[in-house]
Amino acid sequence: MAKMTVRAERCKGxxxxxxxxxxxxxxINKEKRNKAGYFTAECVDENACIGCAMCAMMCPxxxxxxxx
Amino acid sequence: xxxxxxxxxxxxxxxxxCFFGYPITPQTELAAYMAKRMQKNGGVxxxxxxxxxxINMVLGAASTGVRAMTSSSSPGxxxxxxxxxxxxxxxxxxxxxxxxxxxxxxxGIQPSQADYxxxxxxxxxxxxHLLVYAPASVQEMVDMVVKAFDKxxxxxxxxxxxxxxxxxxxxxxxxxxxIKAEMPDKSSWATNGHKNKREHHIINSLYLTPDELEKTVLxxxxxxxxxxxxxxxxxxxxxxxxxxxxxxxxxxxxxVKSAVNDARDQGIKVGMFRPKTLxxxxxxxxxxxxxxxxxxxxxxxxxxxxxxDIKLALNCEKPVEFFGRTGxxxxxxxxxxxxxxxxxxxx
Amino acid sequence: xxxxxxxxxxxxxxxxxxxxxxxxxxxxxxxxEVIDEMGIEGDTIGICPVGCSVMAYNYFNCDMIEAPHGxxxxxxxxxxxxxxxxxxxxxxxxGDLAAIGTAETVHAATRGENIVVIFINNTIxxxxxxxxxxxxxxxxxxxxxxxxxxxxxxxxxxxxxxxxSTLTGTALAQRVAVDSVPHIRETKAAIKKAFENQRDKKGFxxxxxxxxxxxxxxxxxxxxxxxLREEMIPYYPLGVYKDSTAxxxx
Numbered sequence: 304m305a306k307m308t309v310r311a312e313r314c315k316g317x318x319x320x321x322x323x324x325x326x327x328x329x330x331i332n333k334e335k336r337n338k339a340g341y342f343t344a345e346c347v348d349e350n351a352c353i354g355c356a357m358c359a360m361m362c363p364x365x366x367x368x369x370x371x
Numbered sequence: 372x373x374x375x376x377x378x379x380x381x382x383x384x385x386x387x388x389c390f391f392g393y394p395i396t397p398q399t400e401l402a403a404y405m406a407k408r409m410q411k412n413g414g415v416x417x418x419x420x421x422x423x424x425x426i427n428m429v430l431g432a433a434s435t436g437v438r439a440m441t442s443s444s445s446p447g448x449x450x451x452x453x454x455x456x457x458x459x460x461x462x463x464x465x466x467x468x469x470x471x472x473x474x475x476x477x478x479g480i481q482p483s484q485a486d487y488x489x490x491x492x493x494x495x496x497x498x499x500h501l502l503v504y505a506p507a508s509v510q511e512m513v514d515m516v517v518k519a520f521d522k523x524x525x526x527x528x529x530x531x532x533x534x535x536x537x538x539x540x541x542x543x544x545x546x547x548x549x550i551k552a553e554m555p556d557k558s559s560w561a562t563n564g565h566k567n568k569r570e571h572h573i574i575n576s577l578y579l580t581p582d583e584l585e586k587t588v589l590x591x592x593x594x595x596x597x598x599x600x601x602x603x604x605x606x607x608x609x610x611x612x613x614x615x616x617x618x619x620x621x622x623x624x625x626x627v628k629s630a631v632n633d634a635r636d637q638g639i640k641v642g643m644f645r646p647k648t649l650x651x652x653x654x655x656x657x658x659x660x661x662x663x664x665x666x667x668x669x670x671x672x673x674x675x676x677x678x679x680d681i682k683l684a685l686n687c688e689k690p691v692e693f694f695g696r697t698g699x700x701x702x703x704x705x706x707x708x709x710x711x712x713x714x715x716x717x718x
Numbered sequence: 719x720x721x722x723x724x725x726x727x728x729x730x731x732x733x734x735x736x737x738x739x740x741x742x743x744x745x746x747x748x749x750x751e752v753i754d755e756m757g758i759e760g761d762t763i764g765i766c767p768v769g770c771s772v773m774a775y776n777y778f779n780c781d782m783i784e785a786p787h788g789x790x791x792x793x794x795x796x797x798x799x800x801x802x803x804x805x806x807x808x809x810x811x812x813g814d815l816a817a818i819g820t821a822e823t824v825h826a827a828t829r830g831e832n833i834v835v836i837f838i839n840n841t842i843x844x845x846x847x848x849x850x851x852x853x854x855x856x857x858x859x860x861x862x863x864x865x866x867x868x869x870x871x872x873x874x875x876x877x878x879x880x881x882x883s884t885l886t887g888t889a890l891a892q893r894v895a896v897d898s899v900p901h902i903r904e905t906k907a908a909i910k911k912a913f914e915n916q917r918d919k920k921g922f923x924x925x926x927x928x929x930x931x932x933x934x935x936x937x938x939x940x941x942x943x944x945x946l947r948e949e950m951i952p953y954y955p956l957g958v959y960k961d962s963t964a965x966x967x968x
Contacts, residue, residue: 430786437800565760572781
């Protein structure tokens with residue numbers, strides 16, 4: 304069991320997390336904008352997350368928390 | 372003791388914990404004295420790679436709350452102006468010594484007062500002032516450097532001692548104050564590590580919002596108003612009955628005093644006014660000193676940089692003439708006396 | 719479930735003003751993680767540059783000072799010399815460190831000033847809108863090299879780590895990058911080593927971090943990472959250029 308959580312109001316949708324994810328389960332949701340106007344990242348398959356934290360390590364806005 | 376060395380000794384006694392400088396004539400003895408004594412006193416002496424680096428080292432040290440100082444001479448002070456503006460914009464106290472030489476450019480290495488405008492009007496970009504002290508003797512250099520540290524801390528701003536090569540090289544007997552033991556508490560703003568006991572402190576001069584920047588400047592100008600009210604200082608000499616008041620600051624005032632004495636010997640009613648603080652300018656004091664005078668003369672080792680300040684202080688109600696030598700030439704008492712006579716100084 | 723990755727405490731909990739995908743945030747976080755791990759936040763003073771990271775004083779929870787452009791190593795010298803028991807780091811970009819502040823950088827290094835310098839090399843002036851930096855690569859198009867940097871006109875770039883590695887006072891000169899997770903791990907190890915050097919009084923430590931500037935490069939964040947790998951790393955090879963603690967010469 305592992306889980307990554309994006310703090311959406313801080314996310315700028317740069318996509319570096321999605322690119323780093325070895326399971327390719329992070330996507331930029333083009334339907335949802337945060338207050339700053341950015342599309343934000345989210346995990347699209349929570350069961351597949353392995354908690355490696357590579358997404359969080361790549362995130363320039365430090366808005367990802369990973370639990371395992 | 373030599374003026375430059377006395378400045379250094381007085382600074383250490385005032386609790387100056389660090390000196391950062393760069394070699395330049397004619398202030399060299401000051402740095403050499405610091406190099407010899409500062410470390411032994413448990414302080415820091417460092418010869419920087421440039422005047423610019425030296426003033427920024429002062430900025431760093433002052434940020435942590437210690438008493439910091441740098442010294443230089445005219446061209447070097449120009450280089451420091453960037454850092455001085457940042458120090459003022461960051462509300463940091465420090466003491467800067469300018470042992471002036473002739474300018475502009477590389478100029479010369481003989482005594483001059485041609486940095487009056489720079490010191491009082493424009494030592495860096497932006498709306499700000501420095502406290503500017505103009506000593507006229509080695510003893511006064513000692514007293515003023517101690518005062519400069521105290522006032523810089525009190526008002527959280529840089530203070531400048533505007534001396535000249537004459538004073539720096541002059542030898543006179545001096546009495547030093549006791550070594551200062553108690554230092555003002557700067558724990559409310561200093562960036563010396565929060566020890567997990569308080570919020571982090573930020574030393575900064577950047578404000579991207581105009582309203583915010585304006586507010587910091589206005590706050591500073593409120594302090595300047597208090598300083599103008601309380602911190603002016605001047606010497607008057609035989610002005611009560613004087614028909615001509617001769618104004619001079621720094622070493623030039625010594626020449627003027629001789630000329631005034633010579634004139635008095637000849638029965639001419641002349642006195643001297645000497646501002647000890649150049650910013651704030653002693654407006655009230657000069658007005659009083661010139662109350663009974665019909666004419667005013669400014670004598671300077673420059674082309675007349677103080678004349679406008681005198682005119683403003685007197686609301687242009689009295690004619691202000693000028694006599695000066697520049698480029699490192701020191702006016703003689705005879706020259707000043709001749710000028711007094713030419714102005715129609717009478718009995 | 720236990721938290722395996724969260725924001726370091728030394729990084730203030732505020733939004734960063736950087737553009738999307740700008741790697742400043744990664745480096746900020748790594749510095750903050752090292753400060754947390756060493757437990758030194760209360761004894762650390764950071765010095766900010768002028769440039770995009772000028773407002774880093776709002777992002778680190780330790781005491782912070784904002785220096786004039788290029789003067790951070792001199793300001794750091796003033797802090798460290800009067801507070802030798804504190805940790806002092808500067809955080810500077812390429813224009814700040816290798817153009818206007820070259821003298822301050824070189825002389826802090828040659829004096830062996832016991833400080834940490836975090837140097838962000840992204841081959842461009844970011845804050846002012848993308849002008850040529852001292853590290854702009856030949857051929858690179860910027861606002862002030864619209865036809866590509868021509869060494870005949872604009873000279874060659876400065877390789878900072880190579881230059882500083884020749885100085886006796888330099889304890890550590892290491893170039894790293896933040897284009898991938900393995901490189902980010904290396905970057906953090908280098909930053910930690912630099913702070914440990916300061917703790918052990920080894921002298922001047924500089925960590926040059928190859929970084930991106932998607933906005934002024936005119937690229938997406940992902941394309942920018944590719945450029946870092948394909949153009950920057952070949953010109954600025956990663957590695958340890960000097961480590962006086964490793965028993966090498968000097």
